[in-house]
Amino acid sequence: MYSLSLYNITLLTFFIALGHFLSEVFIYGTAAATIGVLAPLMVASFSILGMLIGLQYLEVEEAPQNKKRN
Numbered sequence: 001m002y003s004l005s006l007y008n009i010t011l012l013t014f015f016i017a018l019g020h021f022l023s024e025v026f027i028y029g030t031a032a033a034t035i036g037v038l039a040p041l042m043v044a045s046f047s048i049l050g051m052l053i054g055l056q057y058l059e060v061e062e063a064p065q066n067k068k069r070n
Contacts, residue, residue, distance in 0.1 A: 004058060007055065007058055010051070011052070014044050014047045014051065015048060017040065018044035018045060021037060021041050021044065022041070024037070025037055025041075
């Protein structure tokens with residue numbers, strides 16, 4: 001239960017970071033599209049993609065843990 005909440009919070013922070021860097025480049029124009037800005041954009045994008053793919057495996061693993069403990 002706790003790991004799914006932490007996973008979702010982490011995923012949300014990657015979306016916030018992606019939105020922040022995209023807005024700096026395309027909306028406000030305060031950052032140029034250089035390697036210093038493109039690197040965080042790529043990291044956030046690939047992390048979001050990987051976490052969305054991994055989310056289905058996390059939900060599958062959590063289901064069998066509802067066993068009674070002695």
